[in-house]
Amino acid sequence: MDFLAEGAAQALRLLAGGNREVWAAVWISVWVAFASTCVAAVVGLPVGYAVSVGRFRGRRAALVALNALLGVPSVGIGLLVYSFLSRRGPFGSWGMLFTPAAMVIGQAVLAAPVVAALTRAAFAGLDPRARQTAVSLGAGPVRVALTAARELGPALTAAVMAAFGRVFGEVGISLMLGGNILFYTRNITTSIALETAKGEFALGLALGGILLVISFAVSLAVHVMRGPEESR
């Protein structure tokens, strides 16, 4: 127990003292997760809408694929994107491997199915009269989609925030595509893995505390966004 208490006390000192290594990892985690979530939202929201309300050939297959993608582990996605970005891969000449951009791409691939699946579920629950009313009042397809999205504002925001929570806590993609380079691609989760392996338990604990606080804040925000009816 002394070991734990000592680690916690040291972690608090690191946080309060503005340890550069700790806060750099926090900043990289936040902005990379934010950027990848934005990309995932741009892709996932329209895909979720199309799969939910569209009537096209292959819709059932798209649904199955969407649900299957939810279960792919982050290290699997890391491996896939790595194979594209590595020197021998099709995009190797772009020199993106072990950069924050590579982490953003990998995390976006992880987050997009989350956004799409939750968006599809949200639109499936929308009162069909909403779209019928918009159509009968003369709205075109884009306005109908935007109107439906407006009706589901809190649920769609929750979908995007859930995706943020997913990528914020992942480690496989960050490690494989970022390379864990200090002050460049080292984020909270890769720092925890590294520092704990080195025996620097206090630093790992400090970062773990921040990870927990931010993850809890995101979960709380998702809960509040969904409202009392949907959170029940």
Add this chain to the structure above:
Amino acid sequence: MTGAPALAARGIRRSFPEGFSLRVEDFAVEAGSICGFTGPNGAGKTVLLEILGLVEPPDEGGIELLGRRIFPGPVSREERTALTFVMQRPYLFRGTVAWNVGYGLAARGLAGPERKRRVDACLERFGLGDLAGADVRRLSGGEARWVAIARGCVLEPAVLILDEPDAHLDEPHVEALDGLIRGMRGSTTVLFSTHDPARTRICDHVFALDQGAVQQAR
């Protein structure tokens, strides 16, 4: 019929798995007239009006709107905006009363000041001026229906279809609705359904539905 038909049904058939089927032989509604559809619950009034209102396609047959054949096939935007359908259980979008009333005008690309002028005029006409900024989730059932009717009327469509517009309305609003529909005679073709045959006193033509079949009663 003396005038050109605004809306005509041509051999409409619509069947449901639970056994109900709608069978409508040809009938036409002349432009600018008021038509009522009566019948008991389950007679097929809503099914028929949803087809005439371009909300649901029929299994067979089609309709003619302002001389153009519609169904089978997609409904064009021009055809869609010529007609407005107010549902039996209207849906109001999240937001204010004024935003809801202005929705169809915005969908038609009407710019801000002109849209606001028409929305304000409509709200005054419907006695909704005080509720312009009210959240629609706070409205009573009757108020919500009244807002939905205002939202349809502000568009000044060639054909206005109202599915049981008097449901949930109190007597003064029912009277106001009658006046409103009468005021449209000659300029807008109005079709509405009702349970109450007495409510068809303002109609030029009345159609009675029974178990999916339509007969002209007047």
